[in-house]
Amino acid sequence: MTVPALVGCILAGGLARRMGGGDKPLLTLDGQPMLSHVIARLAPQVEAMMLNANGDPARFQTFGLPVAPDPIEGFAGPLAGVLAGLTWARAHAPQAEGIVTVAGDTPFFPRDLVATLLAARGSDPDTIVLARSGGHMHPVFGYWPLSCAEDLDAFLTEGTTRKVLAFVDRHPNAAAEFDTGPDGRDPFFNINTPDDLRAAEKAEALR
Structure with missing residues (x-):
C-alpha cells in the first residue's frame, strides 16, 4: 500500500490559563522547549509540518516551521x-490527502500515531479519524482529509x-x-x- 502524503499540523493556539498564560509549547522540558519534543516525534511520520499559533509568529522562528x-x-x-x-496544506501541499493534527503540549504521543490513524481510516481517504485511548477520545489528535476544508469553514x-465531535459526526469517521504505556x-x-510539567520531567528522565 502506498503511504499518502500528509502534512503534520501542530496546534499551539491554546490560552494556557492553568499555566498562567503564555505559550505552553515553549516551556522547558528535559532541557529544551516542549515544542522541540513534539516536532522530533512528528517529523518522521509526515512529509511536511506547520504550526498553528496566533500572535507574533517570530517567537517560533527558531523552530523553522511555517506558522x-x-x-x-x-x-x-x-x-x-x-x-x-x-x-495551509491546500495552498502549499496540494498533493497531500490530508493533515494529521497533534497538540503542542503533548510531548509523549505515539511514534506510530500516523500509521495507526491511517490503518483505522481504511481505504477511504475522506474519512476523519480521531485517536482514542483508555476509553477517551483525543479530538486534537487526528487525521483530517483536505476534502472537508470547505465544510469546516462553513461549520465554524x-x-x-464549535465542538469537534459535532463537526466530525457530519462526515464519515x-x-x-x-x-x-507499560506504566x-x-x-x-x-x-x-x-504539576503536569513536573510529572513530565520525571517521565522523560525515565526514558
Missing part, C-alpha cells in the same frame, strides 16, 4: 486550528457550535485505538499545570 494563525476571529477552539492546517462561520500512563498525557 499559520486561526482563520476564524476570536478563540474558536481546536477546530480553528484544524482549518488553519487544512487551508455559520454554525451555532472512525476512531484509532491506542494502548496505554499505565496515557500516551496522550498533556501538560496543563505546573
